[in-house]
Amino acid sequence: MDVRSSSRARTYHEPAVLADRPPFEDLYRDFLGRIYAYVRAQVGTPADAEDITAQVFMNAYQAYGRFEARNTTPAAWLFRIARNATLDHFRAHGRRERLRRTIEHQPVAEADPAGQAEERIQYRALLARVAQLPERQRDAISLRHSGLSFDEVGKLMGCSEDAAKMLYHRALKAVREAVQKEGV
Amino acid sequence: MSEQEEDLELQALQRELDGAFESTRPRRGFEDELWVRMQAARPATNRLRDAFAGFFEGIRAVPRVPMGAVAAVLVTALAIGVIVYGGSHGGGSATSSGTFEQSGAAPRAVDAGFGMLPSPVLGSAVSSGQISGGAPTGSEYLGPAQISWAGKASVAGGSVHVYRYREPSINTADQFASALGAVLRQRPQGYLGIYAASKYTLRIRGTVGSPPSSPAYMIDASTSMPPIDAAGASPADYASIFLAQHSLEPQWPYTVTTDKSGDPIKVVYERQFDVTGYGLAYLVNSNGDRYGLEVDLRADQLASVTGPLPLSLDTADYRIVSPDEAIRPTLSSQGTNGSVLPPPAVQLTHVELVYVLVPAGDHSFYEPAYLFSGSLQVSGKTYVKHVLAPAVDPSQRTP
Numbered sequence: 001m002d003v004r005s006s007s008r009a010r011t012y013h014e015p016a017v018l019a020d021r022p023p024f025e026d027l028y029r030d031f032l033g034r035i036y037a038y039v040r041a042q043v044g045t046p047a048d049a050e051d052i053t054a055q056v057f058m059n060a061y062q063a064y065g066r067f068e069a070r071n072t073t074p075a076a077w078l079f080r081i082a083r084n085a086t087l088d089h090f091r092a093h094g095r096r097e098r099l100r101r102t103i104e105h106q107p108v109a110e111a112d113p114a115g116q117a118e119e120r121i122q123y124r125a126l127l128a129r130v131a132q133l134p135e136r137q138r139d140a141i142s143l144r145h146s147g148l149s150f151d152e153v154g155k156l157m158g159c160s161e162d163a164a165k166m167l168y169h170r171a172l173k174a175v176r177e178a179v180q181k182e183g184v
Numbered sequence: 185m186s187e188q189e190e191d192l193e194l195q196a197l198q199r200e201l202d203g204a205f206e207s208t209r210p211r212r213g214f215e216d217e218l219w220v221r222m223q224a225a226r227p228a229t230n231r232l233r234d235a236f237a238g239f240f241e242g243i244r245a246v247p248r249v250p251m252g253a254v255a256a257v258l259v260t261a262l263a264i265g266v267i268v269y270g271g272s273h274g275g276g277s278a279t280s281s282g283t284f285e286q287s288g289a290a291p292r293a294v295d296a297g298f299g300m301l302p303s304p305v306l307g308s309a310v311s312s313g314q315i316s317g318g319a320p321t322g323s324e325y326l327g328p329a330q331i332s333w334a335g336k337a338s339v340a341g342g343s344v345h346v347y348r349y350r351e352p353s354i355n356t357a358d359q360f361a362s363a364l365g366a367v368l369r370q371r372p373q374g375y376l377g378i379y380a381a382s383k384y385t386l387r388i389r390g391t392v393g394s395p396p397s398s399p400a401y402m403i404d405a406s407t408s409m410p411p412i413d414a415a416g417a418s419p420a421d422y423a424s425i426f427l428a429q430h431s432l433e434p435q436w437p438y439t440v441t442t443d444k445s446g447d448p449i450k451v452v453y454e455r456q457f458d459v460t461g462y463g464l465a466y467l468v469n470s471n472g473d474r475y476g477l478e479v480d481l482r483a484d485q486l487a488s489v490t491g492p493l494p495l496s497l498d499t500a501d502y503r504i505v506s507p508d509e510a511i512r513p514t515l516s517s518q519g520t521n522g523s524v525l526p527p528p529a530v531q532l533t534h535v536e537l538v539y540v541l542v543p544a545g546d547h548s549f550y551e552p553a554y555l556f557s558g559s560l561q562v563s564g565k566t567y568v569k570h571v572l573a574p575a576v577d578p579s580q581r582t583p
Contacts, residue, residue, distance in 0.1 A: 028219065029215070032215050032218070033355050033359055034205075036208070036209060036210045037206070038205075040208050041204075041205065046210075046211065049210070050210060050214060053210065053218070057222060058221075058222060061222050122200075123200070123203060123204035123207055124204075126200055126201065126204045127204050127205075127208065130201075141201065145204075172198065173194070176193060
């Protein structure tokens with residue numbers, strides 16, 4: 001099966017843009033939403049996601065002078081920082097605490113300003129299932145659906161592109177089983 | 185379950201995950217809050233250094249103008265005395281100055297400029313200008329005409345801002361929708377997204393090449409949209425209240441006009457650009473008609489809103505030619521149109537600096553242009569003719 005036939009176009013993958021390093025604010029405005037979503041899919045609470053996202057961009061801002069555009073894409077660079085920050089968060093709080101908070105913050109309990117939009121609740125439930133996956137599966141799903149190529153996912157996770165595809169596929173099946181089991 | 189069924193199920197799950205990730209965005213205001221925190225957390229020495237850098241960049245950004253040109257500008261300005269601005273200002277009530285970004289930040293000056301600019305496509309009849317309708321006074325004349333220019337140049341050239349924006353991404357559209365509390369429904373061809381809120385549907389699209397149109401959002405009210413509660417208010421008031429309730433007030437200068445001649449009533453916030461040394465210049469379409477944000481109302485009920493998607497703009501200064509120079513190619517390219525009867529003669533007597541959208545792929549531009557107008561008599565009736573011509577010096581734009 002072709003796990004995912006197309007990847008979404010991303011502004012900063014263009015070599016011409018990389019050669020001329022964009023202002024950090026452009027990066028910030030373009031990637032904040034994606035980085036937040038990546039983090040949010042893993043930590044379960046909006047407050048934690050905001051804290052980690054803030055840490056990611058603080059770190060990136062300080063390190064931007066050392067960013068080498070010819071070695072990596074801004075997307076891969078930022079997601080590496082995000083991944084490290086998320087792992088640091090789990091190390092600090094422990095997996096048990098993370099699971100507890102994820103379960104405590106099941107989507108049905110959250111108020112929705114747009115009138116409890118059904119689709120939004122369903123999406124949150126789906127992300128809660130992702131958050132409960134084993135760490136590497138969770139990471140593969142989150143990175144891939146944040147718009148990274150399998151090559152980039154593999155590099156970030158320290159494995160080959162093919163291994164990243166397999167990991168992602170297994171994770172996808174695990175999410176589907178969880179959805180079927182719990183009727184999301 | 186067959187392998188094919190399993191594949192279909194997994195593909196559906198992938199689409200749901202795509203939707204889940206794309207619709208998960210930080211709360212409104214977080215982006216600007218964090219940016220401010222990041223700026224505040226920088227060492228004071230860095231901030232001071234940047235302040236100086238910005239100061240010197242600002243000096244470098246000042247266009248180099250030959251002394252002869254400076255002298256010519258001064259002489260022209262002295263001769264004219266006061267720069268005259270033309271064009272009617274509609275039935276406008278308020279002109280409000282604002283900034284160009286949703287966040288309220290000013291457009292960023294780009295030191296190195298944008299390179300050669302794409303030329304606006306203003307029509308097919310004439311290579312560098314278009315004869316079109318749209319009249320400040322009198323009825324429009326849409327037919328061919330023999331044009332001459334006899335007006336006084338109210339603009340003497342110099343340099344003005346060109347604005348550039350990056351084509352909005354799906355993320356940009358999603359964030360805008362999310363801020364309004366709307367949820368993604370689909371992404372059909374031609375749209376960045378179609379979203380649903382409890383009382384309306386929101387559509388967002390990027391730049392349209394022909395006819396040129398800025399990235400826009402469109403709100404279509406559903407039947408459950410309640411009336412706007414403001415007894416005795418004018419249509420412009422209703423529009424203003426709705427926009428304020430949804431934080432959609434324009435962040436750029438504008439003039440409000442109301443057209444009550446049809447159903448729905450149209451309240452239009454005509455967009456303007458602030459031109460140093462000139463004043464406010466309207467954004468016009470390729471017909472010379474002003475546009476911006478439009479609110480359509482039926483009595484006290486909102487029907488729809490169409491407005492430009494808020495995007496950050498970069499600016500760079502470009503040399504513009506005088507109106508005399510700008511109209512010259514149009515005049516020289518006029519020929520006989522092959523008809524037995526010669527077209528009526530139109531003497532253009534008035535010119536106004538305006539801005540036009542020039543789509544150009546990943547980045548598009550708002551470029552200055554001149555809108556010429558003049559009147560003519562046909563069968564005893566007065567008509568007005570408009571001609572739009574690019575203002576940026578031809579040497580700074582592609583043919």
